[in-house]
Amino acid sequence: MPDMFCFQCQQTAGNKGCVRVGVCGKQPETANLQDDLIYGLIRLALAAEQSGKRTHTASRLLIDGLFTTLTNVNFDNESIRRFTERVVTEEKELGGYDGDLVELWKGDTDTVSLRSTLLFGLKGMAAYAHHSMNLGFEDTEVTDWFYKGLSEINREHTVEEWLALIMEFGQINLKCMALLDTANTSTYGTPVPTRVNVDIKKGPFIVVSGHDLRDLYQLLEQTKDKGINIYTHSEMLPAHGYPELKKYPHLAGNFGTAWQSQQKEFQDIPAPVLFTTNCLMPPRPSYADRVYTTSVVGYEGMTHITGDEHGNKDFTPLIEHALALGGYEHDRSMSGINGGHMLTTGFAHGSVLANAEKVINAIKTGAIKHIFLVGGCDGAHPGRNYYTEFVKQTPMDTLVLTLACGKYRFNDLDLGEIGGLPRILDMGQCNDAYSAIKVALALADAFGCTVNELPLTLVLSWYEQKAVCILLTLLSLGVKNMYLGPTIPAFLSETVVKVLVDTYGLQPITAPEQDMDAILNRG
Template structure:
């Protein structure tokens, strides 16, 4: 067996690459199969370029890329099944020609870096397109770009051509994020500010992790009236802000903190857990018999809930196990990282912009001096304590907007209010990054300036490929002087980093005090 190579996530070994086993727990055989799946998706895309696409090929490309995203699928049999489906569909559409495929991780350093950047960005966009399609929303331009991007990955380009392609991708991803925002809000209403309890009530319950709102809705509907409480976990927290999901009274609260704490927090949990997308870690014996996967998620030995031909899923196994396990005998107190028991979410673009006049007035009066968007992925890297300390040290006349799971570092803090506006506003999942972009563009319009002239600084934390596609979209919009951490991506070569620093002012984080001094012009 060939040696694995993977450097797509922030915690890759030595910030260089995993070559023996993935830091995420991925085995070499799994990593190689995921590479094989990407190669087959490239061949499918080459065939589509010659013969045209189908609805099935569209789904296979987005789902296939999603399967290879960090912490999604560790099941070799499942990945092999995807590979076989892709090969069958390629032959079905007339792609019997065997296309030569570039070796992804070999070649001149800067070219490998740029090729990887585009590929990883596309993996992130695949997640957004997948969630949109689950709710019946699809955009042909977005679908077609997956084929284009995979074909371009298989083509030689100059550094300038690669950079142009990456910026083009960033703009397409903005369109994909806007589609997902429309899918979520038209399906479940515009999020509204909601206080979510982290304590767990006695009695049967089910925990739902990941990002898929449609899966959560189906589970809520099937557990209605059965005496089972449903708790969100990790990135599913923002679901509490959607009116059409809030109407389910047994959507009771949020279980635990960030995704990387699950092996500790799920220890002997007396309830089943459903993983709907990424954020799955290798399970432990104390709870592996109560972990379920669905959709593109996979792990050997776990029960997988398949959808029928109409997309419906039968969650009876979880429901029966929840009733059998019975939950906790007494109410259980659980707190956030900083000891808080209440999390507030639901500050989507509709809510924030409804307060635009108040926000503009507060800025003009000096009540609000600066905005920080502190968001992105969480992880186990010790440098991530930076984000907790950064938020704690933000001045009282500043607002912190946040989204994605990085917020679990500080979202249980009470930083007070400014003119009735909470100083921390949770805008949702990483899937909701479009909300932050829409708010920034609207504020720039209100102040008749560019986004880069706003009193706004983006302080981003990255872990996996959805963070990569968001960063590329922000760069494609010309947004400058962003701070990125806890480390720069291992897949960015020195030359590429230098280009991003020189062109966009992209800054690696240093220390909270030092970065705040630089941002606010303090001496």
């Protein structure tokens, strides 16, 4: 018997499954505790269905519980046990569930594949619903689908029924991404194009990683006039574009590159690091005492910052630690993966659509011949240099939209401009795939065609479950001929892959030159 089984992320061992220890660093006990939590969440959803009752507590447990099991979020066994106990208590409050549970990873290959696809999509959507709820925004239809999705995972379905459920989920995730977009922009303003320095100033500083803008906002408020600079890391970079965050002068820049380089880049860092969401790797001894976690993030031995019932947090331990460590003695020159020292962000749908006429005219005149969306999750897989080479090879008369941490492969490149617009437009975090969808639909409307008839190609990199829910949303919208890499997900069976290839033209990346030639010469 394997010690564990996990194949939810791109780096899974041999592209088949981790059975001894997770490539992410997750130990078998942690993996099995996370599986127990998933079973608990399924029972809670079924108990709510049986009793006809739903509570705010149950809803929050479903969402935060799913998020807890997402890749690189929580490695703390005790915190997972405590969370599972809360789930069991709430299930009993709803009358309990007296039926059997499906074994998630057992059954015929196609059923396990489709069941896993829906479960992993739900995990990704849970992250977005979590952030929305933290800002006081909730959509009943989205929340209800967590109950429905978890309940349906426990049932038998034909392949056709599974696919229908998955496509329905894709549409619900679109609503969830729209909800988070509204939550972020209503609270912090519409992002504007912003240049961000990657060099680090001397003196005390704090690095903030993850995705949660409210955590960053609270920390900025609490560090005003304290002589501490705040630097974003990885997926927090797009925060610099939000007016209500960029108004803080001590939001000084961005530290390091993509999340998977943290063990090297945080080596001996003279500052604390706050992880607000996923992308936490097992900390190395040289900086382990400086790692702080909050929300659903957890790692044994790390200091965890909790919030009150309204989500308000006291970051005093972090602030005092930053002052004690003191930061670098001198300004420190750093750079992106390609040697650049400045990054540009803030091209969410608000900014791009404000320039829609300029883009439309450029397409009509031939100044822009093609638009590429090159983005998604980054990771340590050796094939990921594909995305750097692909972007370098894009012709000068093309635009590159990007989002999520995959952009760190190329976002410090200067590819010039077209009509005053940078050729690389960073649209934001992974959830800002919604911005890309909004832009694509607006362009299709302007040209009186479908998205698939636009001079637009999606070249996606995936790593974890938020990428899964985004892919399912794009498929549910009927987007075709997407390129996906660096590998096809291990949880997709041959039958499911064939359906996606035959129906949607989904194809694995090959070589940058080969794919570029196929894209530009298609049709």
